[in-house]
Amino acid sequence: MKAAPFEHHEPTSLSKAVSLLESLDDPTILAGGQSLVPMLRFRLARPDTVVDINGIDELDYLDESDGYLKIGALARHADIEESDVVTENYGSFADAAPLVADPQIRNRGTIVGSIAQADPKGDWGSVLIAHDGEVVAEGPEGERVIPVDELFLLPYDTSLDENELITEARVPTPPEREGSAYHKLKRKTGDYAMAGVAARLRFDDDGTIADAGIGMTAVDITNARAADAEAHLEGERPSAELFQKAGELAAEQSNPESDEHGDASYKERMVNVLTQRALGDAAERAGVVKRRATP
Amino acid sequence: MTDQREITLTVNGTERTIEVEPRRLLVHAIREDLDMTGTHIGCDTGNCGACTVLRDGEPIKSCMMFATQADGSEIMTVEGMEDLPAAGEDLHPLQEGFHKEHGLQCGYCTPGMLMSGKALLDENPDPDEAEIRDAISGNLCRCTGYQNIVSSIEYAAEKLDEQAAADGGVVAEDGDSDGFDCGVENCCGGPSAETPTPHVEGADPQFDDVTEGSESE
Numbered sequence A: 001m002k003a004a005p006f007e008h009h010e011p012t013s014l015s016k017a018v019s020l021l022e023s024l025d026d027p028t029i030l031a032g033g034q035s036l037v038p039m040l041r042f043r044l045a046r047p048d049t050v051v052d053i054n055g056i057d058e059l060d061y062l063d064e065s066d067g068y069l070k071i072g073a074l075a076r077h078a079d080i081e082e083s084d085v086v087t088e089n090y091g092s093f094a095d096a097a098p099l100v101a102d103p104q105i106r107n108r109g110t111i112v113g114s115i116a117q118a119d120p121k122g123d124w125g126s127v128l129i130a131h132d133g134e135v136v137a138e139g140p141e142g143e144r145v146i147p148v149d150e151l152f153l154l155p156y157d158t159s160l161d162e163n164e165l166i167t168e169a170r171v172p173t174p175p176e177r178e179g180s181a182y183h184k185l186k187r188k189t190g191d192y193a194m195a196g197v198a199a200r201l202r203f204d205d206d207g208t209i210a211d212a213g214i215g216m217t218a219v220d221i222t223n224a225r226a227a228d229a230e231a232h233l234e235g236e237r238p239s240a241e242l243f244q245k246a247g248e249l250a251a252e253q254s255n256p257e258s259d260e261h262g263d264a265s266y267k268e269r270m271v272n273v274l275t276q277r278a279l280g281d282a283a284e285r286a287g288v289v290k291r292r293a294t295p
Numbered sequence B: 001m002t003d004q005r006e007i008t009l010t011v012n013g014t015e016r017t018i019e020v021e022p023r024r025l026l027v028h029a030i031r032e033d034l035d036m037t038g039t040h041i042g043c044d045t046g047n048c049g050a051c052t053v054l055r056d057g058e059p060i061k062s063c064m065m066f067a068t069q070a071d072g073s074e075i076m077t078v079e080g081m082e083d084l085p086a087a088g089e090d091l092h093p094l095q096e097g098f099h100k101e102h103g104l105q106c107g108y109c110t111p112g113m114l115m116s117g118k119a120l121l122d123e124n125p126d127p128d129e130a131e132i133r134d135a136i137s138g139n140l141c142r143c144t145g146y147q148n149i150v151s152s153i154e155y156a157a158e159k160l161d162e163q164a165a166a167d168g169g170v171v172a173e174d175g176d177s178d179g180f181d182c183g184v185e186n187c188c189g190g191p192s193a194e195t196p197t198p199h200v201e202g203a204d205p206q207f208d209d210v211t212e213g214s215e216s217e
């Protein structure tokens, strides 16, 4: 099926994009198009105007600066995969990138577009939650920073205004003694998650957990925070028992639906398992524990 | 009411200018405006990879982007394979591999598989089986069971390596000024000077296995 006709705008600067978004009626932003193009084609979306941001070079970046990993709106999934900074320091991002879709999609799709899409099955939302990340939005009223916990409202719905554009997603640079990981269960390579868990652990000098972040994929109406599990971990020393309890709490807090891939109770068990694995990796990467030989 | 937009694509080395509506998909522009039907449409949802082409050397799904977005870029389709320097007189080693190793049955997925295989070998001339499977993970085949596709790409890697050795490490230019140049350095079957991008594995090998196991269930 063909997309309904639309007017196509290709601004080459952020300021032009912002003024276009302000002046146009019902504009839709086109980034990597790996979610939007099929939606247009199946006429699930029928915007009159499409603002294609691919020509805005100033949004094409991925760097570590001012205490953040900054992901510009045009950074593609493949850029994360290929980044040395990410491989070194951001375990959950390095884990997630090659698990998103397939190589062709990763060459086009953007991290920010995926977050803006707010698909509860999207992987990056969970990673952002685990890292207490935020997005920077630019609109007619100027710039504002939206913490991830205030971003996702419903499936495919965010707190972004209609004419706002996300310029950047960012997460704090991990200090010493912090590690993170992402685990995803899927039927086959290239699929969306049946369940996924991103975990981040920061340790005090004495080896207790100072801060924990856990984000869950595909098991609620949005990417969701496992707040009870996080609270249970903080102030404790890592152990198999502790992670097991955290896994149980995450599973309890998840809210998956039964579908053709598995019933809800199975997915809850998977949340439990994936949480334990992600926590184990995070702790190991923080340099605090050596994992036991058998999972 | 929609406007028509003039766009220029360099397709397999030849510059082509066409008029398209903004809603025209790249795959339709290639198949219908340029009459190059080697690039297939299998699913229309971004899943199957039959429509894979190289855009400035990178594999993308041409059903997932508008033609206007490819304005000014170099596109390679399956029709360009036999004009590559590495193809010599006849087939490109990848095509030869699919022939010799029975890498196809119905052939529907083959153009996309060839493009993904080409992109892989340009980056990484000596891939192992896992890397090959990863590179074609966005391409579905309903016939072969993939085994022979992997063998076909392995065949091509070896053949290209032999060619490079015979040429003293450099693939000969075909001297034809119209010869296809995909725009990527050390590309088109030549030995790559770039270090292959390290494959980012999952968290921990011990757990990778477990996850892989559950994936296939």
Ligand SMILES: Cc1cc2nc3c(=O)[nH]c(=O)nc-3n(C[C@H](O)[C@H](O)[C@H](O)COP(=O)(O)OP(=O)(O)OC[C@H]3O[C@@H](n4cnc5c(N)ncnc54)[C@H](O)[C@@H]3O)c2cc1C
Pocket (backbone or CB within 6 Å): A028, A029, A030, A031, A032, A033, A034, A035, A036, A037, A073, A099, A100, A101, A102, A105, A108, A109, A110, A111, A112, A113, A114, A115, A116, A117, A121, A122, A123, A124, A160, A164, A165, A166, A167, A190, A191, A192, A193, B045, B046, B047
């Ligand atoms: C076959 C297939 C498999 C996939 N598998 C996975 C998977 O396993 N995991 C996963 O996470 N994703 C998966 N995806 C989705 C993929 O990650 C997309 O890249 C992503 O969802 C959207 O990013 P995009 O840049 O393509 O955005 P687009 O498709 O261009 O846009 C998506 C939405 O976000 C809005 N938007 C985009 N950029 C901005 C911005 N800067 N500011 C405000 N709004 C914006 C658009 O208006 C649109 O509503 C898959 C897609 C396909 C086709």
Ligand code: FES
Pocket (backbone or CB within 6 Å): B040, B041, B042, B043, B044, B045, B046, B047, B048, B049, B050, B051, B052, B061, B062, B063, B064
């Ligand atoms: S037709 Fe493009 S991915 Fe199937």
Ligand code: FES
Pocket (backbone or CB within 6 Å): B103, B104, B105, B106, B107, B108, B109, B110, B140, B141, B142, B143, B144
């Ligand atoms: S050979 Fe028939 S789909 Fe691959």
